[in-house]
Amino acid sequence: MKITGPVRALGTMSGTSLDGVDAAIIVTNGVTIESFGASDYRPYSDTERDVIRAGFGQWGDLPEAAEIVETAHAQLLNRMEPSDLIGFHGQTVAHDPGGRGTHQIGDGQVLAEILQTPVIWDFRSADVQLGGQGAPLAPFYHFALAKWMKADAPVAFLNLGGVANITWIDPRCARPEQDGALLAFDTGPANAPLNDLMQNRLGQDCDREGALAARGSADESILRDFLADPFFYRMPPKSLDRDYFAHLSRAVSDLSDADAAATLTAAVAMSVSDAMQHCPIPPATVWVAGGGRKNPTMMQMLSATLDMPVRPVEDANLDGDMLEAQAFGYLAVRVARGLPTSCPGTTGVRAAVSGGTKSVPGKLAQVVGG
Ligand SMILES: Nc1ncnc2c1ncn2[C@@H]1O[C@H](COP(=O)(O)OP(=O)(O)OP(=O)(O)O)[C@@H](O)[C@H]1O
Ligand SMILES: CC(=O)N[C@H]1[C@@H]2OC[C@@H](O2)[C@@H](O)[C@@H]1O[C@H](C)C(=O)O
Numbered sequence: 001m002k003i004t005g006p007v008r009a010l011g012t013m014s015g016t017s018l019d020g021v022d023a024a025i026i027v028t029n030g031v032t033i034e035s036f037g038a039s040d041y042r043p044y045s046d047t048e049r050d051v052i053r054a055g056f057g058q059w060g061d062l063p064e065a066a067e068i069v070e071t072a073h074a075q076l077l078n079r080m081e082p083s084d085l086i087g088f089h090g091q092t093v094a095h096d097p098g099g100r101g102t103h104q105i106g107d108g109q110v111l112a113e114i115l116q117t118p119v120i121w122d123f124r125s126a127d128v129q130l131g132g133q134g135a136p137l138a139p140f141y142h143f144a145l146a147k148w149m150k151a152d153a154p155v156a157f158l159n160l161g162g163v164a165n166i167t168w169i170d171p172r173c174a175r176p177e178q179d180g181a182l183l184a185f186d187t188g189p190a191n192a193p194l195n196d197l198m199q200n201r202l203g204q205d206c207d208r209e210g211a212l213a214a215r216g217s218a219d220e221s222i223l224r225d226f227l228a229d230p231f232f233y234r235m236p237p238k239s240l241d242r243d244y245f246a247h248l249s250r251a252v253s254d255l256s257d258a259d260a261a262a263t264l265t266a267a268v269a270m271s272v273s274d275a276m277q278h279c280p281i282p283p284a285t286v287w288v289a290g291g292g293r294k295n296p297t298m299m300q301m302l303s304a305t306l307d308m309p310v311r312p313v314e315d316a317n318l319d320g321d322m323l324e325a326q327a328f329g330y331l332a333v334r335v336a337r338g339l340p341t342s343c344p345g346t347t348g349v350r351a352a353v354s355g356g357t358k359s360v361p362g363k364l365a366q367v368v369g370g
Contacts (some may be wrong), residue, residue, distance in 0.1 A: 003337050006034040010083035010117075011329025012073055014091040014106075016162030016242040017191060017291065018052060019205075020044050021072050024325040025083060030333035033148045039322045042076035044068070055093045055105065056243065062093065062105050069106035074114045086111065087332030088121040089324075095135065095241040101125070102134040109359040120332035122357040127342045132349030133239040139167040139184035139346040140334065141327035143176035149316050156283035157313070158302075159324065160292025162242050164190035164268060167346070168279045177343040177352035183278065184346040185236035188271030189245040190292050194264040196249045207261050210297025216258030218266035222251050226267050227274060236278050237348035268292065269301035276306065286310045289320040332356070 012023045021044075025037025044052065048068045055062040069091045077086065088111055090104035108121030124134035142157040149155075151171040158166050165186045173181035191206060198204045198212075207213055226248060231238065248267060252260035276282065286308060292298050293312040303310045313320045331341050335356035343352040 003029065003333065005029055007084040007333055008037065009085045009087055009329035009333050010077060010080065011087040011325045011327060011332060012077070013089050013324040013328055014069060014072070015324065016092060017195060018044060018049050021076050022322055022325040023073075023076050023080060024319070024322040024329060025081065026326045026329040028144070028330050028333050030330065030337045030339050031144070033144050033330070036319070036326065038081060039319065039325065040076055040080055041321075042072050044072060048072065052091060052093070057094050059094055059100055059103055065091075065093070066105040066107060070110045073106065073111055077111070077115055083117060085332050085336060086115065086117050086119045087123075087328035087330070088119050089123060089328045090121060092242070095239065097128050097133040097135070097239060101128050108357060112359040112361045116361045118336075118358060118360045120335045120356045120358055123328065123331060123335070123341065123355050126353055126355035127347050127349045130349045130351070130353050132342055132347035132353070133237050134347060135239040136165040136167070136184050136186065136346065137331060137342060138165070138324055138327040139169075139182050140176045140341055141323075141330045142167040142184075143169050143171075143182055144330060145318065146171040151284070153284045154279070154281055156279065156286045158187075158272060158286050158288045160190040160268065160288060160290040160298065161324070162190060162192035162195070163240050164188055164272060164292070165239075166272065166275055168283055170280075177340045179345075180280070182343065182345040183236060183280065185238045185275070185278070186240040187275040188231070188240070188268065189248060189264075190268055190290065192242050193245055193248045193267070194261060196246065197252065197260055197264060200249070201257055201260075206291075207265070207295065207297075210265060210295040212258050213261035213265040213297040216256065216260070216262030218263045219252065219255055219259060222263050223266060223270055225251065227270060232271065232274055237344075237346060239347075262297075265295070265298050266301055268298055269305040272302060273305040282308055284308065287313045287316060289313045289318070289323040291321075293320050
């Protein structure tokens with residue numbers, strides 16, 4: 001497929017919180033954003049979630065979990081408008097960039113056959129093979145968003161999913177792979193330890209609206225220990241496995257429910273605040289996407305800890321639930337055009353690289369990047 005102008009790309013994301021699959025249309029030439037299209041969501045059932053979660057931390061084939069991921073995507077995408085190209089992230093089950101690599105399940109060729117549409121997938125492997133972290137990959141999309149927003153001074157995007165990641169952008173640069181245009185890295189936990197606490201103690205999926213944390217007080221000594229973790233002493237780019245900070249849920253085991261939730265919520269704000277020291281200059285605004293922006297206690301703690309405005313991306317007319325899905329639609333178009341999807345400033349890769357594998361209906365997968 002030769003891309004000369006804007007195409008309709010359908011991007012998908014099945015994130016670390018395992019709530020379900022997001023899908024969103026974006027019209028783009030892989031450089032500028034022309035417009036946003038429809039989006040939709042398909043939750044995983046409890047049984048599906050349990051099967052996928054059982055695969056977390058495993059590096060081998062997970063046929064049952066992979067089929068669940070493929071089927072959920074196929075059901076969701078089949079009920080959406082057709083597109084020219086699909087960007088399929090898959091589901092991350094294990095991530096160890098300095099060691100065993102990164103492992104996303106779900107086969108793009110299967111989706112290409114079912115949906116009769118070209119699919120770009122396996123976005124992270126080429127980056128890891130070239131010495132990168134393989135994550136985060138949304139930063140090249142954040143760069144396009146900063147241009148779309150007509151930002152004229154550095155801004156940051158903060159994604160609060162299971163893990164938190166930040167992208168610092170200098171929109172005065174012409175291209176995202178240019179030196180000094182982007183700095184991106186995972187900052188620490190977002191909702192994963194808090195969700196685990198809510199599940200284990202109260203059988204709830206999350207601290208809805210931050211109501212529990214709002215009633216508690218954060219434990220300063222646990223937070224001090226948390227910030228002493230070697231992860232915070234590493235220079236970016238750096239990335240995290242979802243469960244790297246799982247021990248934090250155990251560290252709060254002697255606290256009341258409310259104090260434990262407050263401590264885990266404060267840990268998110270403290271680690272984002274710690275991350276700011278790496279930004280070349282402070283961003284004018286921190287634009288927040290991901291489920292954590294719907295937690296008012298988390299947002300208040302962030303505002304109290306950071307020295308700049310912290311605003312949900314909705315204030316810029318964006319959909320904070322769909323940013324990651326849009327990102328993988330955008331990146332799919334870049335891969336199809338051979339444009340880079342990561343660079344030293346975003347993943348620590350040796351040089352800018354165009355990752356991804358392309359599968360077309362009826363054909364064997366062919367690597368187009370790397
Ligand atoms: N109303 C709400 N109140 C509090 N927390 C919420 C609310 N809505 C969503 N969340 C939190 O956001 C999480 C989902 O966030 P999101 O969908 O951004 O994660 P993800 O995309 O799966 O993760 P990642 O970006 O790490 O892959 C939920 O698990 C929950 O913890
Ligand atoms: C390996 C992996 O799937 N990482 C995810 C995860 O979820 C958030 C954070 O950790 C980020 O590094 C990444 O996802 C986003 C979409 C990214 O690549 O930009």
